[in-house]
Structure formats: structure tokens, C-alpha cells
Amino acid sequence: MDLLVRRRFLPAGELGRPGSEVCITGNAVRMLLRFGYTKHPHLKPAIDWLVRHQKKDGGWHCFRSATGTLDCWEALAAFAALPRVSRSPEVVRSIERGAEFYLKRSLTREGPAPYRPWFRLHYPVHYYYDLLVGLDVLTSLGYGDDRRMRRALDRLEAMRNRDGSWNLDAHHPDSEDPNYRVRGPFYPLGLEVPGRPSRWITTTALSVLQRAGR
Template sequence: ITGEGIAPAKEKDAPVRFYRSGNSAPGFACSANNHLPCAWGAVKSMLALSKVPDATRTPAIRAAIATGSEFLLSRDPAVADYPMGYATKPSQSWFRFGYPIAYVTDVLQTLEVLTALGYGGDARLRPALELLLSKRDKQGRWRMDYTYNGKMWVDVEHRGEPSKWVTLRAARVLRRCERPL
């Protein structure tokens, strides 16, 4: 994330190494995104880092959180016009809320991560929060728009119907933003 790879910064002679899976360089560069920064990878990385208790975050973790958060906030999450490598428009998965969230991500997960990291009051999230609120039904629920049903051992709810899991995710975001449910 910060360009230091997985070699310790204190060992000046240690070679910098990067995992060969999907990440190809610092700054969320991803081979699946033509080696451009990948917002899906950034969200997943920030999700992991958000789970590290604040009191135990090292300077490297704090720098990684700042780098990732600024990348995610550098574009409007509601538009998702992050670098697109091989595509000409954002994946429609960004705009379909679902559960569970596997390798794809959505605007809601971006909001989950950024609000968990304390950015709930950041004005740059306003359009994404408005998008979130626009998807709420009259009973205060959110639909399951994206599902892995048929691809997992057990199906989770039904596409197109109100979802307790998506509603829980949305309610947590709104609570962290101190918005009325």
C-alpha cells in the first residue's frame, strides 16, 4: 500500500517483495486492472486495516490507512470512476448491494470501510450516502441486489427482496455517520 512491500523497513538491505496474487505494485496497482490502482483491492485492504484496534496501529498501518482512504476519497464513491484498466465504465457491481461480499465490492462496502475509519462526516461521502438512502424502501429496508446464490453451499436470502443483511450493513453506516435511521 505504501510502497514498502512486505520487507521490513528497518532492514535496509532486505529486498522489497510484493505478493504475486493480484497485487502488482504499491498504491493498489492490480494486474486484473491493467496494473492501475484497483478500488476493489483498496476497499478490501482498508477493511482489513480498519479491524486493527486504533491503540495497536503502527506508523506503517496509519500511513497505509491514510493512503488508502485518500485514494478511495479521491473520486466520488457514488460514481465509482476509479481507474478502470480494461473497462470503459465502472462495474455495475459497485451499485448493487448484496451479502455476502466476496471479491467484488460495492458503494455500501466502501461506505462501511470509510465510516469505520472515522470519515463518516467527510463531505466527499455525501453523494454516496445519498445513493445509499435512495435505495431504502418505505419500511426502511434495503434490497438484496447482488448475490452469490447458487455459488455457495447455502443460499442467502433472495435477489430483489428486502435483505436483513444489506439493511444491517446500511444501518451501521448511517449510525456511524450519526444520520437518522
């Protein structure tokens, strides 16, 4: 981790290269926090960078866009991993704006028609979004009792198997966007079998429902 941080974090805060993507920097910040690097000198510049790159509508976007997208969840997930006592007023405000962005859209409403991959459950998620990703982030931030979460929570409960488990629906990349292209060779990382009960997804789903008081 130290080697990654020393070599890849830039002075402005982003990971990789100038103009890096929010998804990359957000995931890096989340991993630093989860592995206990809460006092690392690169952490605050990276968090500040994520705050600065929030769109006016409260969302984020990995590519050039005036508006945010539900698909860019990594900054909010990074803030969810940040202990409350370590959240600056700027981060708190960014969380509030980001959460509102998702809640206004009921976590899945974007575009002219429902995007079906968002209603399938995946693990690992890499940098992709789905219903459970959104629920995990929002309930971790304390929004489980917001009435605008009900539709997504009801959908998650409806996906539960009779034995109390949830299935892995698909491996990533799982896209129905005709413009989506994978550059170069790729090797899907699958830890479990699609269509079968998933321990990883079941654990996350149960945590979500517990936080939401269900």
C-alpha cells in the same frame, strides 16, 4: 483458523503462495482480527505485506498493475478491523493514503463509465466491491463526515425501502465486464433472495448511516 494460518501463511506475510493476491491476504488478516487473533505471530508480517503492496496512488490491486483499483478494498478493510492502539505509524499512513484514494473517486468513480454492479447491494460480498462495501470500510475508519462521502451516502439512503429496509440486489458473481471469466464450476452462495429485503444488508446500511451521523 490455526491450521489455516500454519499451513498457508508464508514467512514474507502473504497467504497462499509467493506473490499472493492482496484480496486473499487482506481477507485473511481481517478474519484473524475479527476472531480475536490480535497477537498471532503471523499477523504483523501479513499487515506489513499489505502496506508494502500499496500502489503509489494509494490504492491496491490484486493483479499486476501500476495503479490501484476500487475493486481491491480488502487491505483497507483489514486495517479497519485493526484496533487503533495496534496501528503502527506505517499502517496509519497507509490508511490515510488508501482512504484518500477512495474519497477522490467518490467511492464509485473509476473508468470511462459507471460500473453498474457497484451500485447494486450484495451479501455475502466475498472479494467483490460495491457501494455499501466502500461505505462500510470508510465509515469504520472514521471518514463518515468527509464531504466527499455525501454522494455515496445519498445514494445509499435513496435505495432504502419505505419500511426502512434495503434489498439484496444480486448474488455474486455479478459482473458486466466482458472479459470476466469464472474458472471451473462455481456455486453461488445466497443466504437471501435477490429483490427482497435483506437483514444482512439492512444491518450494515444502518451501521454506516449511524457512523456518518445520518
